Amino acid sequence: MTVAAPTKPKNLKLVYQRPESLVDSATHYCPGCTHGIAHRLVAEVLDEMGLREKTIGIAPVGCAVLAYEYFTFDGVEAAHGRAPAMATGIKRVLPDRVVFTYQGDGDLASIGMAEIMHAAARGERITVIFINNAIYGMTGGQMAPTTLPHQVTTSSPRGRDVATQGYPIRMAEILANLDGAAYIVRRSLHDATNIRKAKKAIRLAFEAQVRDLGFSMVELLSTCPTNWGMSPVEAMEWVRDNMVPTYPLGDYKVAPELQKLRV
Amino acid sequence: MTRELMKGNVAMAEAAIRAGLDAYFGYPITPQSELLEWMSKRMPEEGRVFLQAESEVAAINMVYGAACTGARVMTSTSGPGISLMAEGISYIAGTEVPAVIVDVVRGGPGLGNIAPSQGDYRQVAHGAGHGDFFPIVLAPSSVQEAVDLITEAFDLAEKYRTVVFIVADGSIGQMMEPVSLPEPRAIQREAPDWAVTGAEGRPRRTLTSLYLQPEEEEEVNLRLVRRWREAEANEIRYREYYLDDAEYVVMGFGTAGRVALSAVRAARAQGIRVGLFRPVSLRPFPYQAVRELAEKAKAFLVVEMNGGQMLDDVKAAAQGQVPIRFYGRMGGVVPFPDEVLDEIHALVSEPPTLDEDPRARWLDNMQRRMS
Amino acid sequence: MQTEILIAGFGGQGVLFAGQVLAYAAMDSGYEVTWFPSYGPEMRGGTANCTVIIADEEIGSPLVAHPQVLMALNAPSLDKFEPQVVPGGLIVANASLLNREVERDDVRAIILKANHIAEDLGDRRMANMVMLGALLTQLPVLTLEQVKTALKEHLPERKQYLLEANYRALDAGAAQAAELIV
Numbered sequence: 106m107t108v109a110a111p112t113k114p115k116n117l118k119l120v121y122q123r124p125e126s127l128v129d130s131a132t133h134y135c136p137g138c139t140h141g142i143a144h145r146l147v148a149e150v151l152d153e154m155g156l157r158e159k160t161i162g163i164a165p166v167g168c169a170v171l172a173y174e175y176f177t178f179d180g181v182e183a184a185h186g187r188a189p190a191m192a193t194g195i196k197r198v199l200p201d202r203v204v205f206t207y208q209g210d211g212d213l214a215s216i217g218m219a220e221i222m223h224a225a226a227r228g229e230r231i232t233v234i235f236i237n238n239a240i241y242g243m244t245g246g247q248m249a250p251t252t253l254p255h256q257v258t259t260s261s262p263r264g265r266d267v268a269t270q271g272y273p274i275r276m277a278e279i280l281a282n283l284d285g286a287a288y289i290v291r292r293s294l295h296d297a298t299n300i301r302k303a304k305k306a307i308r309l310a311f312e313a314q315v316r317d318l319g320f321s322m323v324e325l326l327s328t329c330p331t332n333w334g335m336s337p338v339e340a341m342e343w344v345r346d347n348m349v350p351t352y353p354l355g356d357y358k359v360a361p362e363l364q365k366l367r368v
Numbered sequence: 369m370t371r372e373l374m375k376g377n378v379a380m381a382e383a384a385i386r387a388g389l390d391a392y393f394g395y396p397i398t399p400q401s402e403l404l405e406w407m408s409k410r411m412p413e414e415g416r417v418f419l420q421a422e423s424e425v426a427a428i429n430m431v432y433g434a435a436c437t438g439a440r441v442m443t444s445t446s447g448p449g450i451s452l453m454a455e456g457i458s459y460i461a462g463t464e465v466p467a468v469i470v471d472v473v474r475g476g477p478g479l480g481n482i483a484p485s486q487g488d489y490r491q492v493a494h495g496a497g498h499g500d501f502f503p504i505v506l507a508p509s510s511v512q513e514a515v516d517l518i519t520e521a522f523d524l525a526e527k528y529r530t531v532v533f534i535v536a537d538g539s540i541g542q543m544m545e546p547v548s549l550p551e552p553r554a555i556q557r558e559a560p561d562w563a564v565t566g567a568e569g570r571p572r573r574t575l576t577s578l579y580l581q582p583e584e585e586e587e588v589n590l591r592l593v594r595r596w597r598e599a600e601a602n603e604i605r606y607r608e609y610y611l612d613d614a615e616y617v618v619m620g621f622g623t624a625g626r627v628a629l630s631a632v633r634a635a636r637a638q639g640i641r642v643g644l645f646r647p648v649s650l651r652p653f654p655y656q657a658v659r660e661l662a663e664k665a666k667a668f669l670v671v672e673m674n675g676g677q678m679l680d681d682v683k684a685a686a687q688g689q690v691p692i693r694f695y696g697r698m699g700g701v702v703p704f705p706d707e708v709l710d711e712i713h714a715l716v717s718e719p720p721t722l723d724e725d726p727r728a729r730w731l732d733n734m735q736r737r738m739s
Numbered sequence: 740m741q742t743e744i745l746i747a748g749f750g751g752q753g754v755l756f757a758g759q760v761l762a763y764a765a766m767d768s769g770y771e772v773t774w775f776p777s778y779g780p781e782m783r784g785g786t787a788n789c790t791v792i793i794a795d796e797e798i799g800s801p802l803v804a805h806p807q808v809l810m811a812l813n814a815p816s817l818d819k820f821e822p823q824v825v826p827g828g829l830i831v832a833n834a835s836l837l838n839r840e841v842e843r844d845d846v847r848a849i850i851l852k853a854n855h856i857a858e859d860l861g862d863r864r865m866a867n868m869v870m871l872g873a874l875l876t877q878l879p880v881l882t883l884e885q886v887k888t889a890l891k892e893h894l895p896e897r898k899q900y901l902l903e904a905n906y907r908a909l910d911a912g913a914a915q916a917a918e919l920i921v
Contacts, residue, residue, distance in 0.1 A: 157567070158566055158567055158568040158569065159566045159568065160566060160567075161437075161564055161565075161566060163433075164576075170578060171578070173574045173576065174574075176572070177567065177572050178566070178567050178572055179564040179565065179566055179567050179572050179573050179574065180564070180572065180574045180575075181433070181436050181463075181564055181574065181575045181576065182463075182574070182575070182576035182577065182578050183429065183432075183433075183459075184429060184432075184455055184456060184459050187425065187426070187429035187432075187455075187456070190421065190425070190426040190427075190429035190430050190432075190433065191429045191430070191432055191433035191436075192433060193419065193426075193430050193433065194391070194393065194429065194430035194431060194432060194433025194434035194435075194436075194437075194441070195433040195434065195436065195437055195564075197391060197417045197419060197430070197434065198390055198391050198417055198434045198437050198439040198441075199437050199565060199566070202565070202566045203566075219422055219423060219425070219426065220422070220425075220426050220429070222422075223421075223422035223426065371766055373759070373762055373763055373766050373772075373774070373893075398778075399778060482778065510797075510798075538778075539775060539801055539802075542775070542776055542778050543773055543774060543775045543776070543801050544759065544762055544773070544774040544775075545771075545772065545773050545774070545798075546766040546771070546772060623801070626798070626799045626800060626801070627799060627800040627802075628799075629797070629799035629800070630799030630800040630803075631799075631800075632799075633799060702801075702802055704800065704802060704803065704804035705799060705800045705803065705804070706804045706805075707804075
């Protein structure tokens with residue numbers, strides 16, 4: 106996909122443009138969904154690091170199933186939950202490429218729990234972008250492993266009852282306990298400040314990979330206004346008011362080499 | 369050529385390495401574990417990829433990922449592992465990337481046991497995963513043949529961009545026989561023009577089995593069928609023994625085939641004009657060759673280490689032209705040649721009729737044997 | 740022409756190795772050969788057996804219902820497999836671990852105290868080779884010399900120091916066999 110560079114008017118500084126890693130097209134994501142933001146952050150980081158031509162992205166099963174359509178680097182589409190295994194296969198035969206998975210909460214924390222745990226435990230040199238929006242989006246708003254207690258979904262119509270449906274899973278906290286992990290953080294996409302922090306985290310996650318430090322994951326608290334039954338603004342507020350208290354933002358594991366790094 | 373005495377599992381592993389294997393991903397399961405163990409030693413020695421996955425589910429998806437880069441890649445397992453891999457196998461087929469899978473079959477269903485069986489015939493030849501696709505399935509009956517077929521399997525997988533199964537029952541995996549190993553091939557090479565390797569100086573490539581538009585999916589399905597027709601035209605493999613003047617034809621693949629060979633020789637020594645037809649490619653199945661034999665023979669005897677899974681393909685090929693008997697041992701029991709010889713004698717002394725139900729007669733006989 | 744040998748005993752008695760030695764010798768002598776082990780979930784201490792088939796053409800079944808030769812290293816193996824030996828066949832049994840004679844009168848038998856003989860030679864683990872030496876005196880398809888050569892060729896480097904001990908055990912078994920054959 107090649108697109109003519111925008112012409113730059115005289116005396117004006119170009120401060121914002123579509124990253125080269127991003128395709129110039131509309132996405133299929135719902136209005137107010139944060140997938141678009143997450144895609145853009147990944148694209149900006151890969152551009153800034155000059156990695157576009159070395160990158161292979163792995164799309165999940167979920168709303169981002171077509172994610173590979175929106176990037177200008179190579180991509181594959183994994184079976185539900187298996188992206189970390191597929192990434193392992195790719196990275197092991199092409200160790201000098203940059204390999205990342207982009208996974209939702211059902212994909213990563215439910216059906217793909219074994220694959221993510223073991224990829225992290227092995228310290229696979231891959232980066233995981235984990236979109237946690239506390240619900241199954243693509244299949245129509247069913248309960249996810251990260252659904253909050255009492256949260257109403259189409260498969261927890263009376264609200265998630267922890268006595269019978271269990272508790273939310275905090276993946277960043279779990280994965281940070283594994284020795285193979287080099288960089289595990291949680292960020293949120295609910296406002297500009299947090300989006301900036303999220304981008305920096307994504308940068309450090311890819312730095313962890315290219316510096317051969319180990320497994321890296323950025324968990325991004327995200328919205329699903331459609332299945333939450335909210336406006337985009339309400340959805341952002343709901344992340345801030347409800348998700349952040351359950352899923353505290355922060356650094357859960359940062360390899361010493363990354364702590365010194367200024368990006 | 370110098371020969372080495374090798375266990376089937378080890379010989380298959382070494383043959384794959386010599387065929388230019390780039391990466392192996394697997395999970396331990398008896399009776400194939402020596403294959404994985406050999407890989408764990410030899411692949412790092414060669415500077416290639418070995419990884420013991422957390423499960424067969426992960427292993428096949430690692431194979432899938434590596435296959436997308438154009439690497440020569442394989443896994444090995446036994447029936448329960450194939451069940452877990454079914455998902456990934458279907459994705460590999462739908463994405464049209466090549467991979468080789470060795471199934472060292474054990475007794476089943478369920479946990480079953482670890483003894484030699486052919487119970488996975490239908491699973492691999494007729495139902496290796498969801499959706500419309502056609503894996504190539506090859507069944508060796510000796511360690512040498514396993515080595516030869518592994519070598520070929522990678523070329524076939526790449527030629528047809530498909531999954532190739534080697535179906536070896538536990539006895540092929542566990543027995544030792546002399547083998548001549550091929551010379552090591554140079555590891556490939558340039559990545560094929562569909563491989564996902566990073567979009568350096570070229571437009572991006574994507575590999576997926578997702579086609580949301582039914583017409584688009586149908587196009588892929590039709591391409592797979594066309595490719596399969598090509599495989600049917602070119603990749604039929606079987607071995608014939610004493611068939612030139614045979615009135616009776618015994619049919620069996622893999623270990624059942626070689627057990628039958630002993631029985632056929634014994635019957636020949638007694639003057640019975642009987643031969644052996646041993647399918648090597650279970651998919652594509654040699655329908656035409658079986659059909660031609662059906663027109664010449666007085667009767668068929670199908671021998672398997674399962675409940676008559678290939679029998680159904682033989683029946684389909686024979687199209688009612690010849691009476692068919694069946695003899696099977698199940699659950700991990702390997703038949704002795706004497707048992708097959710008894711069945712050959714019965715073919716002569718009580719010839720079957722066209723309307724005889726081979727499975728019914730066999731079940732009755734087994735019932736009598738048990739009681 | 741096909742020779743079928745069943746070797747059976749406890750796990751750890753070198754049952755599988757004795758079969759492999761025969762298989763190597765057969766291969767090196769230009770024959771077709773299969774070595775087929777019983778394989779089970781137990782790693783040690785259980786029963787073990789292997790079937791070795793030597794032929795001058797493509798081998799059919801890797802297992803036979805009625806082997807021509809049985810080498811039984813312990814009592815349970817003799818109990819289990821004695822009835823299966825083909826009439827006119829050969830049984831080599833380890834008297835050190837038996838409480839009875841061979842009962843069949845339609846087979847030839849060599850009963851020798853393999854453990855004792857091996858202990859006298861200084862290594863009890865060589866009982867399998869003592870038995871094999873005895874067996875080879877009655878096995879037309881392979882000679883003792885061919886088996887010794889195979890051992891030398893195929894014994895791993897780290898085990899080569901055991902070569903002479905293996906030879907002595909084979910010779911001792913062969914020497915005893917001449918006197919014991921019935």
